[in-house]
Amino acid sequence: MKNGAGENLADVRIPLVKVPAHPVRLELPGPEKDALKDRIRTMLRQQNAVLVAHYYTDGDLQDLAEETGGCVADSLEMARFGTEHPAQILVVAGVRFMGETSKILNNEKRVLMPDLAATCSLDEGCPIGLFSDFCDRHPDHTVVVYANTSAEVKARSHWVVTSGIALPVVKHLAEKGEKILWGPDRHLGRYVQQLTGVEMILWPGSCVVHEEFKADALIQLRKLHPQAAVLVHPESPQEVVDQADVVGSTTALIQAVQRLPNKEFIVATDAGIFNKMRQLAPDKILLGAPIAGEGATCESCARCPWMEMNTLEKLAIALEAGAGEIEVAPELAAKARIPIQRMLDFAKTLKK
Template sequence: MLNVLENYKFPAKEKPLSEKESEKVINEIKILLKDKNAVLISHYYTDPIIQKLTDETNGFIGDSLQMAKFGKEHPSKTMVICGVRFMGETAKILSPEKKILMPTLEAECSLDLGCPPKKFNDFCDSHPDRMVVVYANTSAAVKARADWIVTSSNAIQIIEHLDQLGKKIIWGPDRHLGSYIQKQTKADMLLWDSECIVHDEFSSKLLKDMKYLYPDAAVLVHPESPASVVELADVVGSTSQLIEKAKTLMQKQLIIATDKGIFYKMQKAVPEKELIEAPTAGNGATCRSCAHCPWMAMNTLKKLKEALTTNINSNEVFVDEALIPKALISLDRMLKFKN
């Protein structure tokens, strides 16, 4: 993996608000959203208190592409994106005429950081015979270089389609997801070497131990996880796919190998089932994420309120206008793709 994360200093965690303080800030945010005719759009991996507020204000919770599509179709001219920076950029690319705000513009993504545009461009230039397919978890500049953009829910179908056309592929940035797709499709794929710090830390050894403790449980795994973890799964899928599959599984206990932020929506979908966190290799304080993205955790009530008041000018998302039409080409290809 490109060693871009070693020197990254995660921001200090905010002092948590008391229950009374949280209630006060939540009520203030509800008023601000209404006054500014803004809609709250949050990722499955944000804090449950953010997701609950999103539900209560008739906003939307979903994966990165679902978030951007909802915002594009929503009548509000202001979107508040709770997630990481590339999600705000994707929303801006699809809705350039709208104001896009985020609780913080410092919320990064290890996949985005692990795929610097210049290095990725050089990599693509050295393989001109290959079509460039990138995961949605990338910067606007990388999306602009791509021929196709995919999500974890449609990547296999799109790669199969391109393989049937005889295309050789450059894949970026997640090597685990790329390896999983390559194994499923047998396509000729050259993989960029990066990873999600959350999913990379799930441990097959510890997961085997957990399966022994819960022999009747089903194991649900996101394909950004290492191959040894994916091999132990009963279900492999995107965040949305895992939630949907949880509804139809017969098992009453589910071991979940993805960011634990998903538990909010999944538990609402299957209130009668027990959700169990899959173990991470970090085994506690030594891990980088401990099954929760440190950048997603930056989306707090305090920052959200500030984005709608004192920081409203500095928390707006902008994308280089020259990149938008280029990125839209690859996004539109995906949106128009039919299996």
């Protein structure tokens, strides 16, 4: 069905995602935090483990990952880093689909997470049963899913994409005459559809963080900071994307802060990204895009509550007790690896 914005949305009633309250964080005193970090460093070294963290996690986790030879990256690069690193244990600070993707690409390694309850509204809003049934009703469509999905949904797809490679993949498929069923983020799907001109059936999911950015409030903030460049992740609503100077993946937005001459930036994505932006461009002024205004619920407050479940304390417990291990059945991992590998191989052709 077409909605008022011209989106070809799937006529599916997706489950209501229960968004957890933001966890109460008690900042450890400096000496205690330093001692905890030292303990984690020792355990990583002793267990032949490496820490990989997403840009949206707490700055302490990001810094610790880099200080110990790990990486801070988007979900796919986190998994790809694990395939190239000799460590036998991958500790993934992020949300569950990221741990699963790491396990899919590194099935012979152990993958631990600080908190297995850390999930994602896009993943939760696209359960395999509903999604598979919908795909079955459109057998002539190529199924393209965003990385923010479960291992089961990935296994049901033909292609897995990140926000950075979605555009060229969809263009490639359209040139071959393929019809596309897209899931699960409708805003990213709409953005790809608009830029490629390709009509797609869009699964009606969305991210609780990016859904909260308010267009009217952004207009007012831009008036107060007329020289600021507006950076927007394409998971954001249309009215917010329309105001952007740069629309792109987490990596693209970080690069924009480094590349553009502007002194100020208004950033419409999870505020956890500010840690890396400040590290690479310490002279720039970063402003969070507003989540307040008409219609705001502040369920997300520009921070993913599931990402916030990752803490230094939980990371230490995972290493001490071997808790939070991600398991993906080998048969399922093999199926899910096919569409991911298809994307990785396509990315190599783009580089050439």
